[in-house]
Amino acid sequence: MLRFDKVTKTFGGNTAVDAASFTVDKPMMIGIIGRSGAGKSTLLRMLNRLTDASSGVISFDGLDVTALRGAAKRSWQSQCAMIFQQFNLVPRMDVVSNVLHGTLNRRSTVSTMFNLYPDEDIHRAINILERLGIAEHAPKRAEALSGGQQQRVAIARALMQDPRIILADEPIASLDPMNAQVVMQSLRDIHEQDGRTVIANLHTLDTARRYCDRVIGMRDGRIVFDGLPEHLTTATAREIYGADASFSEATTSTQIETTDPAPRVLADVAAQ
Incomplete structure (x- = not known):
């Protein structure tokens, strides 16, 4: 379904992604982990075509994504929705209008100018x-919501595009543990209930293990781990992050110390 074939991205003399290759043959939830500067965000941006690959091929169901231009490129971007760490909402606009922005790619210029939406x-x-x-x-107004609520508005906007793939670039990096779990459970539910592929850049190992079907580890632009969450041991994590024996997962954990309530309860608490 999705294939990266020796995809490389260079910026001047720096290589952000170095010959990345992997295949996704069915819808799944994938977590990409690695230290800052490992190439995680660049990988997602190449898939969404926010940036161009320097070499290699990205394909989806036989479509050469890296070769798309103009209207074909915009059509692909509507099928490959992106969720950002900083939400990218219009703060002074109401929530439902922010969600409706997910339809901009298929609306006319006139309706966009006058903010007209079909019932x-x-x-x-x-x-x-x-x-x-x-x-x-x-x-x-979007600005009146908490960070966790705003991120769920951003997820709703992505769903309005009715995409086949949802990309989430550090979706919980700025959230507290409670809201982080609500957002990750929302993404997991979207994968399971809709059959959509979700690929998320994550900075906590426990989150990758808990919510993802597959984990890809990146170091210095290269994929150095690709496997099941249960194979992501502390020793493997040290190798991915280039850390020594003092490395501790506890410093980045999103776990809540008390017994976790059900996802529905988590959502209700975060909405308060």
Whole structure:
């Protein structure tokens, strides 16, 4: 379904991604881990075509993604939605309008200028917000929401595109452990219930193990680990991060010390 074949990205004399190769043959949730500067974000940006690969080929269902230009490239980007660490919402705009921005790629210039949306799209946006547990915030300005709620609005906007792949670039990096778990469970539910591939750059090993079907580890632009979450041992993590024996996962854990409530309860708490 998705294939990276010796994909490389260079910036001047620096190699951000070095001959990355892997195949995803069915929808799954994949976590990409590695220290800052390992090439994780660049990898996602090449897949979404926010940046061009210097060499190599990215293909999806036989489509050469790296060769797309113009309208074909924009069409691909609508099928490969991106969620960012900083949410990228319009702060003073209401929540439902931010979600409806996920339809901009298929709207006319006139309707975009006058902020006109079909009733069908508005109902769908509210249904998606309901699914993510934040429908009651639909009329509020995005800036009035908590960080966890804003990230779920960003997820809702991505779902409005009805993409085949969702990319999440450090989606929980700025969130507290409670909201981090709510956001990750939302992404997991989207994968399981919709059958969509979700690829997330993560900075906590426990999160990768808990929510992902597969983990890819990057170091200095190269893929140095590709396997099941249970194979991601502390020793393997040290190799991925280039750390010594003093490396401790506890410093980056998103675990909540008390017994975790059910995901629905987590969502309700985070919405308060």
